[in-house]
Amino acid sequence: MRRAAPSVRAYRLLGTGRAEVVDVPRPEPGPGESLLRVLAAGVCRTDLALLHGGSNGLGLPVTLGHEIVGEVVSLGAGASGPERGSLVAVYELLGCGRCRACSGGRDNVCREVTPGAVGITRDGGMADHVVVPARNLVALGDVDPVHAAPLTDAGMTALHAVERGRPLLELGATAVVVGIGGLGHLAVQFLRATSDARVIAVDVDRAHLDFAVEIGADDGVLSGPNAAADILGANGGGNVDVVFDFVGAQQTLDLAAEVTGRGGAIVVTGGGGGRLSIEARMGAGGAPDREVAMVHTFGGTRDDLVRALALAEDGRVRTHVDAHDLASAGRVLAELDAGKVLGRAVLVP
Numbered sequence: 001m002r003r004a005a006p007s008v009r010a011y012r013l014l015g016t017g018r019a020e021v022v023d024v025p026r027p028e029p030g031p032g033e034s035l036l037r038v039l040a041a042g043v044c045r046t047d048l049a050l051l052h053g054g055s056n057g058l059g060l061p062v063t064l065g066h067e068i069v070g071e072v073v074s075l076g077a078g079a080s081g082p083e084r085g086s087l088v089a090v091y092e093l094l095g096c097g098r099c100r101a102c103s104g105g106r107d108n109v110c111r112e113v114t115p116g117a118v119g120i121t122r123d124g125g126m127a128d129h130v131v132v133p134a135r136n137l138v139a140l141g142d143v144d145p146v147h148a149a150p151l152t153d154a155g156m157t158a159l160h161a162v163e164r165g166r167p168l169l170e171l172g173a174t175a176v177v178v179g180i181g182g183l184g185h186l187a188v189q190f191l192r193a194t195s196d197a198r199v200i201a202v203d204v205d206r207a208h209l210d211f212a213v214e215i216g217a218d219d220g221v222l223s224g225p226n227a228a229a230d231i232l233g234a235n236g237g238g239n240v241d242v243v244f245d246f247v248g249a250q251q252t253l254d255l256a257a258e259v260t261g262r263g264g265a266i267v268v269t270g271g272g273g274g275r276l277s278i279e280a281r282m283g284a285g286g287a288p289d290r291e292v293a294m295v296h297t298f299g300g301t302r303d304d305l306v307r308a309l310a311l312a313e314d315g316r317v318r319t320h321v322d323a324h325d326l327a328s329a330g331r332v333l334a335e336l337d338a339g340k341v342l343g344r345a346v347l348v349p
């Protein structure tokens with residue numbers, strides 16, 4: 001007689017606005033996969049978007065959680081990767097796994113398939129256990145699992161954005177970080193730790209601005225009709241060099257276009273539904289001005305994740321986290337929705 005698989009808890013998205021912690025059979029690793037005991041799973045705005053948007057055409061139900069740190073419990077057939085007992089972080093993106101981009105750990109730019117993600121297009125880490133492709137595991141190093149979990153998405157993605165703007169962050173440059181949430185609070189720290197740029201934070205909430213200054217921003221500017229003038233004022237009257245927009249709403253993209261100087265860059269990571277456009281005309285002086293580079297980022301590379309973890313291990317970047325029991329997933333998402341989370345909330349099974 002076959003023994004029933006032990007059951008584990010998982011926070012499952014069931015339909016639009018419907019998600020709950022349920023018992024499911026413990027997953028088994030297939031060929032090339034590893035089974036992890038989850039140690040921590042970060043809670044992201046993408047989880048909120050999935051909850052509000054329901055399936056988004058994805059297969060349901062699905063276990064949420066794409067910011068995962070765990071311990072390897074077992075490996076499937078032919079899986080090569082960290083051994084049983086290793087502490088690992090999960091590189092969340094899933095390209096084809098075979099093309100030149102994926103072979104170099106850049107699944108975010110795979111052209112063979114639309115990249116999926118653990119916790120979005122397959123079961124994720126808001127659970128006691130999760131199965132992931134062994135190739136997506138990265139050694140955790142000496143970082144606390146709860147602090148490390150948000151580095152696998154928020155950290156990797158924010159660092160990737162910083163790297164795309166880095167060529168323009170010369171000595172004396174000013175960077176603006178729009179949106180001091182999970183990603184923005186890490187972007188401020190990555191800029192502080194890895195560049196000489198002066199950093200101006202922008203947010204709708206004064207408490208988030210105070211927080212940004214606490215963790216390394218030079219100035220904070222409240223979002224709103226005076227934001228552009230306030231940014232220029234905080235920059236001695238001049239235009240800024242690079243705007244990192246972690247909101248991506250029309251208002252923030254318009255703001256970026258207005259304050260970025262010639263030769264600068266606008267790096268958009270937020271998915272707020274705005275549109276940034278070029279008006280092609282002779283001469284300079286439009287908004288954005290000519291010679292402004294515009295980059296729309298998607299996630300990050302495996303290397304970005306490795307470096308984000310290394311910066312945390314060296315104590316140069318520290319995720320601001322609040323840990324909650326997995327059973328509180330629904331309440332934590334409601335708090336995130338209400339703008340009450342400072343830094344990142346993390347679920348611990």
Ligand SMILES: [Zn+2]
Binds near residue numbers: 044046153
């Ligand atoms: Zn995310």
Ligand SMILES: [Zn+2]
Binds near residue numbers: 099107
């Ligand atoms: Zn690929």
